[in-house]
Amino acid sequence: MPSPDPNTNSGPARDRFDALHQELRDRICLLDYAPGTRLSETVLAEEFGVSRTPMRRVLARLEAEGLLHSVQGVGTFVTDATIDELEQVYRLRMELAELSGRLAPMRPTPDQLDGFRQISNRAKALIDTPDPRAFARLIMDFFLALLALTDNAPLREISERLYFQTTRIWLTSLFDSVLDAQREYEIFNREVEDILVALEIGDMQAAAHIQRAHISMSFTRMQQGTS
Amino acid sequence: MPSPDPNTNSGPARDRFDALHQELRDRICLLDYAPGTRLSETVLAEEFGVSRTPMRRVLARLEAEGLLHSVQGVGTFVTDATIDELEQVYRLRMELAELSGRLAPMRPTPDQLDGFRQISNRAKALIDTPDPRAFARLIMDFFLALLALTDNAPLREISERLYFQTTRIWLTSLFDSVLDAQREYEIFNREVEDILVALEIGDMQAAAHIQRAHISMSFTRMQQGTS
DNA sequence: GCTCCTGTTGTTGTGTACATCGAGTGACGT
DNA sequence: ACGTCACTCGATGTACACAACAACAGGAGC
Known part of the structure; x- marks a missing residue:
């Protein structure tokens, strides 16, 4: 067989x-x-x-x-998305991020923690040698790694889907220099560090709230850059 | 043109x-x-x-x-679903129902309110003349009518999708007499009445919380009937 | 000069024959 | 009697030819 x-x-x-x-x-x-x-x-x-x-x-x-x-x-x-459609999805993603920490959180295994540390290292490396495409891949890997800590399968699928729908639009603003790439690299590096601290002490809700805050702020920065 | x-x-x-x-x-x-x-x-x-x-x-x-x-x-x-998979989706649907009332609620128009009253009448008629298929259609119409009161398009799509995935499984328990059909008709009639009261005074969050409670209880009844 | 019409071209949508795969069946050997 | 293997059959997956459709270009008519 x-x-x-x-x-x-x-x-x-x-x-x-x-x-x-x-x-x-x-x-x-x-x-x-x-x-x-x-x-x-x-x-x-x-x-x-x-x-x-x-x-x-x-x-x-x-x-x-x-x-x-x-x-x-x-x-x-x-497909593309207007700023209004994007705002709807981002509002939803913020709530779903918090849900991930509240509904069915799983403490990361040692292997998973190592994975996050590697992501953190990749983020630091990116600050010195910028690479937009590597950055796109990195934030995707980070998001998926965080998602793997949620035990609710439907929630995982939905969050993943919304991420794929919206982050590429956000990245467009980055590629078109609407956002300052270097600044975004540093912000992301800080986000990974902060969430890693929460993960290491097993506070999944804190990690989720940090993520939620960054989802919110990344959209706000894009809004301000666009207007 | x-x-x-x-x-x-x-x-x-x-x-x-x-x-x-x-x-x-x-x-x-x-x-x-x-x-x-x-x-x-x-x-x-x-x-x-x-x-x-x-x-x-x-x-x-x-x-x-x-x-x-x-x-x-x-x-x-x-597709079918195990009780565990079903529980995950129900937990998520409960949260999304509350989100519908909190994120982007829209007060119903007079026409929409009339639609809810017609649904209430259909529910009352069903108590005297049972009809499983008509009941399935009715609860679907009710759910979709409630969903129309949410202004967040992605949330609508997701909630609709989860509804279609799970309610048919719940209905299976009803068709197989795991649940008492007559009792379910009466419970649903009561749910529509209660939510209608909340809608008529424009309290969308209350309506959402009532819905959330019924989502939770309907799953609990199915669990108890299965065990 | 402008408008409308028409042919052309390239796209996605549809129909159909064939390939590939898996379950069931029956004969065969042990 | 039981396990094994080859075969048959019907299912979904694939390839290709054609239909339907929309954008574009060019010319006739005004």
């Missing part, structure tokens, strides 16, 4: 799907495909060596997740 | 997709397709007079929403 998974959450076809899905999602969220970019099913299918059919399935999933939008005869576009 | 929608959220193909999507979602959530049921892409496609391709697109969306699960060589199945 080579399949140790009785629930059949894997399989050849599903693995291919997941690989394509994650790759395209990363490209969108790391701004390789900026908001408004038009994608072609054909060229994407050729790039990954599959036909349009499975590629369309992946694109349809990304559309369900709010990252793409297809219209017949025109094309499939990477 | 016959198209008054510049955002292109409609269109011939998209309309067909939405129609199929809503119809199948209703069948799943009204227990026409009970959890565990195996569906056939071919027969569904034939029933609606389309080919497998657009039908598969709809099924893929429902899979993304957690209502279906397809595995190659076996079939597509209506």
Whole structure:
């Protein structure tokens, strides 16, 4: 019996799907495909060596997740968001962050704590050698690592989805120099340090509240830079 | 110019997709397709007079929403949920219900209030002439009407999605006589009345807290009936 | 010069045949 | 009698050809 998974959450076809899905999602969220970019099913299918059919399935999933939008005869576009839509999501994300610390918090394992320390080191390194794309990847890793400390699976999925929908828009402001990149690096480094302190003493609610505060402030800074 | 929608959220193909999507979602959530049921892409496609391709697109969306699960060589199945998974979602839904009243509440318009009174009347009628499927439809209409009072679009989508994922499982307990149907009708009637009182004086937070209490109690009753 | 119409082109949507996979069945060997 | 293996069958997954649709360019008409 080579399949140790009785629930059949894997399989050849599903693995291919997941690989394509994650790759395209990363490209969108790391701004390789900026908001408004038009994608072609054909060229994407050729790039990954599959036909349009499975590629369309992946694109349809990304559309369900709010990252793409297809219209017949025109094309499939990477979604954008107005400042008002963004504010709604950020308000919600703030509440969900607090929920993560209150509903089903899990104290980090030693391995997980090491992971956070590595993230902190990467953040410090970024201050000296700026790299926007590495920064995008880093804040994603940090968010996902924090999310892993929540035992509520639906809450994890929802928070993750909202993160992918909004942070790339926020990063756009950073890439376009609406926000000061160097300053953001330092702020993030401080955030990681502060949350790490809370995690090390096992105060998950404190960590959640710090995260909530930074979600709020990052949006406020973007608002002020835009106006 | 016959198209008054510049955002292109409609269109011939998209309309067909939405129609199929809503119809199948209703069948799943009204227990026409009970959890565990195996569906056939071919027969569904034939029933609606389309080919497998657009039908598969709809099924893929429902899979993304957690209502279906397809595995190659076996079939597509209506998802079920263990009591533990259900508890996680219910805990989350309780918090989101409170959020609806706190984050972006909108006082109901006179038309919306009339809608709630009609729902109340339907609930009263159901007590005398029981009808499980009509009850399923009624509580769905009530939930969606309450959701319409929240101005936060992402919160609406998320709450709706969690509702569709879980309430059908709860209804299963009702259909299988784990819960007393007559008693549930009366409890629901009371819930609608109580929330209506809060809505009429414009106290949205009170309405949200009543809803939260009923979400909690309905799950508790199911737990007690199952054990 | 401007408007409208029409053909062209490229896109996503649909239909259909085939590939791939897994469960069930039956014969075979032990 | 029981386990094993090969086969069959129906399911979902994939590839490709075509239809439907929208934007664009170019020219006729005013």
